[in-house]
Amino acid sequence: MAREVRAGVEELYDELFGPLVRLAHLIVLDGQEARDVVQDCFAGAIARWDEIEDPRAYLRRSVANRSYRAVRDRRRRHEKAERWRAGAPLVETGEPDVLADAIVALPPKQRAVVVLRFYVDLSTDDIAAALDVPRGSVGPTLGRALARLKQEVER
Amino acid sequence: MTVEESEIRAALDRIVERAALDEVPPGVPEPARERAGSRSTSRRLLAVAAVVALLGAGAVVVARSRPDDGPDRLATVPAGEDERGGWQQVDDLPVEGSPEPARSGPARSSWCSAGSGSPASPTSTAAAGASRSAPTSPPWIRRRGGGGASPTSRTRSPGVRATSGAPWGSPARCTCGRRRRPGPRGALWALAPGEGSWRRVDLPFSGGRGYHLEALGDRLALLAGSEDAGEQPTHAYDPGDGTWTTWPEDPLPRLFDQQLVRVGDDAYLFGKSIADLYGDAEAVLLAARFDLQAGAWHELPPSPSVAYRLWPAGDGRLIAPEPGTAPGALDDDGDPLPFGTILSTATQQWSDLPSRPPGYESGTVGLVGAAVADYPAAGGWMADVRGGGWRWIEVPPAPGTAAGIRRLVADAGGRAVAFGAGDWSGGEVRPLRDVWVWTPPDVRVAVGVGGGSEAIAGTISQAEEEARRQRATAATLAWIEAGPGRDDPRADQLADEYREALVVLDPLEVLDDEGRRVGYWLDRFVTVDEYEPLRAEAEATIERLEAG
Numbered sequence: 001m002a003r004e005v006r007a008g009v010e011e012l013y014d015e016l017f018g019p020l021v022r023l024a025h026l027i028v029l030d031g032q033e034a035r036d037v038v039q040d041c042f043a044g045a046i047a048r049w050d051e052i053e054d055p056r057a058y059l060r061r062s063v064a065n066r067s068y069r070a071v072r073d074r075r076r077r078h079e080k081a082e083r084w085r086a087g088a089p090l091v092e093t094g095e096p097d098v099l100a101d102a103i104v105a106l107p108p109k110q111r112a113v114v115v116l117r118f119y120v121d122l123s124t125d126d127i128a129a130a131l132d133v134p135r136g137s138v139g140p141t142l143g144r145a146l147a148r149l150k151q152e153v154e155r
Numbered sequence: 156m157t158v159e160e161s162e163i164r165a166a167l168d169r170i171v172e173r174a175a176l177d178e179v180p181p182g183v184p185e186p187a188r189e190r191a192g193s194r195s196t197s198r199r200l201l202a203v204a205a206v207v208a209l210l211g212a213g214a215v216v217v218a219r220s221r222p223d224d225g226p227d228r229l230a231t232v233p234a235g236e237d238e239r240g241g242w243q244q245v246d247d248l249p250v251e252g253s254p255e256p257a258r259s260g261p262a263r264s265s266w267c268s269a270g271s272g273s274p275a276s277p278t279s280t281a282a283a284g285a286s287r288s289a290p291t292s293p294p295w296i297r298r299r300g301g302g303g304a305s306p307t308s309r310t311r312s313p314g315v316r317a318t319s320g321a322p323w324g325s326p327a328r329c330t331c332g333r334r335r336r337p338g339p340r341g342a343l344w345a346l347a348p349g350e351g352s353w354r355r356v357d358l359p360f361s362g363g364r365g366y367h368l369e370a371l372g373d374r375l376a377l378l379a380g381s382e383d384a385g386e387q388p389t390h391a392y393d394p395g396d397g398t399w400t401t402w403p404e405d406p407l408p409r410l411f412d413q414q415l416v417r418v419g420d421d422a423y424l425f426g427k428s429i430a431d432l433y434g435d436a437e438a439v440l441l442a443a444r445f446d447l448q449a450g451a452w453h454e455l456p457p458s459p460s461v462a463y464r465l466w467p468a469g470d471g472r473l474i475a476p477e478p479g480t481a482p483g484a485l486d487d488d489g490d491p492l493p494f495g496t497i498l499s500t501a502t503q504q505w506s507d508l509p510s511r512p513p514g515y516e517s518g519t520v521g522l523v524g525a526a527v528a529d530y531p532a533a534g535g536w537m538a539d540v541r542g543g544g545w546r547w548i549e550v551p552p553a554p555g556t557a558a559g560i561r562r563l564v565a566d567a568g569g570r571a572v573a574f575g576a577g578d579w580s581g582g583e584v585r586p587l588r589d590v591w592v593w594t595p596p597d598v599r600v601a602v603g604v605g606g607g608s609e610a611i612a613g614t615i616s617q618a619e620e621e622a623r624r625q626r627a628t629a630a631t632l633a634w635i636e637a638g639p640g641r642d643d644p645r646a647d648q649l650a651d652e653y654r655e656a657l658v659v660l661d662p663l664e665v666l667d668d669e670g671r672r673v674g675y676w677l678d679r680f681v682t683v684d685e686y687e688p689l690r691a692e693a694e695a696t697i698e699r700l701e702a703g
Contacts, residue, residue, distance in 0.1 A: 010183050018178035022171045031176050043184035051580055061579065099158065099166040100173075118160060119167045129579070132561070149158045 009046055012055055017042075020063045026115040027067035029104060037066050064116055064130040071108035102152035110145035113138060242551045242573070247588040359390050359399040369415040371422055371447075378415050378424075389415075406454040407441050414464055416473060418500045420447050423473065425465060439492065440475075444503070458505050460496035473498040478508055553578065553587045560587075633665040633673070633680035 017038060024034035041062040045052060052058045103111060112131055116122045122130065124138045133141075358377075369376045375392040389402040410426025417423075422445040427438035440458035445451070461484055462475030480491035495508040552560055556578045563575040573591040577584035665674045674682040681689065 013183050014180055017180035018176075021176055021178050025174055025176055026167060026170060031174055035177065035181075039181070039184050046184065048580055053581065058580075097166070097169060099162060100169050103163070103166055104170060114163065115167065118163045129584070146158060149163070153158055 009049060013042060016056065016059060020059060023060070023115070023120060024063050024067045026119060027064065027108070027112050028070050033070065034067070037070065038063055041066055060120065061126075061130040064112065064120070065132055068108065068112045068131050071112070098153055098155075099149065102149050105152075106145055106148060109133070110141055110148065113141045114145050114149075117142060242591045244551070245590050245592050247590060356392065356397075359401065371415065371417040376415055376422070378413055400450075402445065403450065403452060405443050405445070406452050407443050410441065411438075412463060416465065416467060417447075418467055418471065418473065421445060421500065422447060423465075423498070423500070425462075427461075440496070442498065444500075455498075455503055456505070458496050458498070460493045460505070462494060462496045465496075465498060471500045473500065474508075476508065478510075551591050553589045556580065556587070562587075562591075630665050637674070637680045637682075 020038045020041070021031075021034045024037040025031055028034050028037060041059055045055065045059055045062065049055070103114060106114065109131070113127055116127045116130060127138050131138075369378050371391070374394070377390045377392070388404060391400045391402060392398075393400070405424055407424065407426065408428045410424075411429055413424070413426040415422055415424050424443045424445065425440055427440060438461065440460055440462045442455040442458060444453045444455060446453065460475065461481045462477070465473040465475045468474050474497050475495045477494035479495075480493050484492040493507065497506045497508060498504075499506065551573065553562075553576075560576050560578065562573040564573045574589070575587060577586050579585075664672050665680065667673050672683060674680055675686045
């Protein structure tokens with residue numbers, strides 16, 4: 001890799017690593033796994049850096065997609081399943097945070113759509129592309145997620 | 156009361172804040188070089204594959220670690236076979252590629268609908284032959300009899316988007332649902348391959364409704380949508396006389412993730428209750444059988460699983476091939492609910508999948524050897540419905556693209572076709588048109604070494620080979636339990652892994668290196684003398700298992 005390209009990669013890596021880890025964490029709900037996802041996405045992107053027109057958009061989509069695939073493919077480790085089963089919140093809080101817990105407890109696809117819509121502000125088309133799902137499924141998924149959140153908050 | 160967007164944004168921020176994430180970046184990673192696939196799971200599988208390969212040569216050898224000297228081919232059997240197992244690239248799709256390819260088809264042939272995602276785009280179909288012999292010529296057949304590379308106006312559908320396509324009837328016709336303007340919603344268009352032109356099929360209702368299309372052999376079914384209000388019966392279309400039949404209401408609650416599959420003279424309806432979408436309980440798979448001759452529904456017991464989609468194995472079984480259990484999903488007894496399941500249509504009973512593959516944690520799971528199946532996959536564990544075990548199969552990436560793109564893998568009559576998907580690396584999607592066909596080879600075991608321990612590049616074999624593998628695995632287990640292998644420090648671990656890989660119904664003969672029968676593998680090794688008193692009991696057990 002040319003020196004100037006390498007410098008550009010390093011600069012972008014330092015800038016985007018934190019925000020992308022936060023994005024990945026909201027979907028995979030695991031700090032270390034989120035870091036791994038971002039590392040893997042960068043490794044994949046660096047291998048084809050010259051072909052990527054907009055690295056920021058590419059990496060954001062790549063991280064969202066890889067994170068969603070991770071949870072969709074049930075890459076839950078055993079201890080995480082145990083925590084779900086026990087009904088304990090995955091986020092340790094000092095006081096009850098009903099809405100945050102409800103978001104954490106959403107099924108992976110619903111949570112990923114909520115995160116991409118409200119945390120990353122993606123359009124429906126971009127969400128569908130990022131998650132590799134049919135465009136027509138984004139709206140209904142978001143609707144179900146919001147209905148579920150409303151139900152939890154009203155409980 | 157509603158949940159405001161601003162509240163959701165704030166809650167998301169709190170989730171991130173309270174996770175106390177480590178955002179200090181480690182060193183810039185090296186560019187990715189490895190192909191898709193879990194190296195760790197491959198390593199685990201190697202132990203079995205290496206021993207199987209070596210046992211086939213008449214030896215019993217324990218796989219050994221090697222120095223960390225980088226990738227190095229250890230053995231390929233038979234020599235000269237390609238690394239991708241049974242995959243062979245054939246002609247590109249004769250139509251536009253699609254990032255969302257669709258496929259459906261009867262056993263032993265694979266019909267693939269492609270087409271771009273834009274309205275009024277060319278849409279066509281192609282068929283892959285499904286003979287068991289290796290393809291000697293490109294298998295794609297233009298359905299109008301031509302051999303050109305691009306669709307012509309005669310096979311362009313009238314402005315439809317192939318979001319729900321299904322071949323049906325004999326000779327096969329392809330139907331696509333009309334989903335976009337112009338024109339009324341809810342139209343169907345049929346392509347008769349022999350005629351090479353489209354014709355409209357009138358629907359038994361007016362207006363747009365949430366139906367989706369299922370091919371049921373010689374007829375077509377419009378399955379009632381799940382999330383629209385009002386009663387919506389299922390309709391079936393008979394192309395022979397061009398008539399629609401309205402089915403009686405099914406006995407299940409309103410469903411999501413619906414599926415309708417034909418097996419013999421029955422259609423099986425699967426889905427999950429919409430009520431469970433919003434409840435605390437995990438949605439288990441519900442099922443009902445529709446007798447096509449009598450026109451009557453029969454409700455089946457609910458599946459003890461959260462399976463998403465079942466595929467016909469061709470022997471009366473319907474299989475959802477995902478191992479593992481759903482996080483947080485418990486049955487009434489508090490036990491975890493599995494992802495996968497098997498329905499025997501002969502006995503109408505559900506049963507569990509074989510034990511998960513050794514080392515399996517998660518990842519893509521599909522079927523090989525099924526009558527009909529399709530799933531997006533970049534590679535991974537596949538349930539071999541003929542051999543009864545699991546195989547690691549890597550789906551070839553499109554030329555010029557990175558590994559890991561999930562292609563549509565369509566099984567048909569023991570062969571599989573991988574195609575479709577989109578390459579997003581350029582910022583915009585590039586629909587892929589390359590096509591790969593997988594054919595079960597006679598014997599194909601490739602073993603590689605690297606990274607300090609062994610990794611397998613691919614193991615694919617026929618059913619006969621699978622039986623031999625099972626016997627060899629049983630022999631290895633016997634060697635561990637009753638032979639010199641019991642002194643190996645890794646014997647316990649190896650035995651555990653081998654037991655996981657072994658799916659046994661019949662007692663397996665255990666032969667020594669000179670081919671003499673020394674005993675049997677049941678759920679443990681027994682000598683010939685020990686087996687004789689157990690024979691009657693073992694045979695009775697087998698009969699019970701085979702009867703479901």
